[in-house]
Amino acid sequence: MTRQVEAARRIPLNRERVLRAAVELADAGGIESLSMRRLAQELGVVPMALYKHVANKEELLDGMVDVVIGEIDPPVRDSDWHGVVRRRILSARQVLLRHRWASQVIESRTSPTPAVLEYLDSMIGAFRAGGLSVDLTHHVMHALGSRLLGFTQELFDDSPSPGTxxxxxxxxxxxxxxxxxxxxxxxxxxxxxxxxxxxxxxAAHDQESTVGRSCDDQFEFEFALDLLLDGFERLRQQGWSSTDRPPRASA
Missing domain, CATH: 1.20.5 (Single alpha-helices involved in coiled-coils or other helix-helix interfaces)
Incomplete structure (x- = not known):
């Protein structure tokens, strides 16, 4: 252990190294186990050394989100928007399965991080390149919600409790x-x-595939994703517009 700390001290500290060490700590012990003091110990530095690279804990968490989002497969040029979007969303899901704390942190951010904004912008670009109108794309983004980033919030957990x-x-x-x-x-x-x-x-659920606290195994995730994407394609073919909706009934 002493040799590891000494070796760590000899490696120049930079922002990327700080963020990746924080991600590894959260992967190993959960986000609750992460503190500036423990991160400094892991890197073999005093806590104050971290603040040269991240201003505070919130900036550290923002950076960790960007590291995680950066692991999602990059966009590819393909005329099949449906396949492009599906592959990237499932890639995002696999990333969050590797970093099970990340969905909680993503939801806790008061504004999207740069990497999240870049990812969302590229996904919007995929819908637009696939022929979806701006209007339909707007509603598609709302319908997909956090599913775009590989996780969902469920109404309730319908998996049998351990006591049954x-x-x-x-x-x-x-x-x-x-x-x-x-x-x-x-x-x-x-x-x-x-x-x-x-x-x-x-219900039969694979507990190992759960992201966050929800009952959300891989089959259920892909089942709902495919329903949504197929529905979006039908609307695109129909030339759907939100202005074509029937007027709301008066109260």
């Missing part, structure tokens, strides 16, 4: 049944909210 008998059996076929009191509570909840219970007990 179904989850216990999946984890260990020989596991004991849940206590009678808990089973009774589950039956009571199912009776009161039958449709939620039906979904929760029938």
């Amino acid at each position: 008998a179904e989850a216990d059996r999946d984890a260990d076929p020989d596991a004991e049944a849940v206590p009678d009191a808990e089973a009774a509570m589950l039956r009571q909840m199912a009776a009161r909210y039958p449709h939620i219970a039906e979904l929760a007990l029938s």
Whole structure:
């Protein structure tokens, strides 16, 4: 450990090195484990040395977001806008699966970072190059939301909780049944909210593919993404315009 610290001290400190070290710390222990003091220790410098490269913790987080977004595959020239957009969004998702803290930090930013703005600008450019009007592209961006960056916010988590008998059996076929009191509570909840219970007990999710806190595995992500992209293409072919919408009914 001492040799590693000494070796780190001999490498000139710069902004990129600070940001990449911060990303590695967050990857290893979560964003909550990251502090300026711990980052300085990792780099083998005093905390004040960091402030020559990042003004404060918020600027550090902004820079970390830019490092992560920079890992998304670059845009490619292709007449198939649908394929271009799909590949980049799925690339963004894979990046966030490598950096599971990143969606939380992206959402916490009060304004988009330069890398996020550049990414969004290139995605808008892909829609426009594919023949989508400015009007349709505007609504497409709203419809995709954070999905453009590889994650979504779900209405609720419909994955079975670890305490249910179904989850216990999946984890260990020989596991004991849940206590009678808990089973009774589950039956009571199912009776009161039958449709939620039906979904929760029938859903099969890959917990390793979850981004953030939501129930959002790869299949579900691609399923919704493809529905949206196919819908956008139909609207493009129809020459859709927001001005063609029927007037809203008066209250």
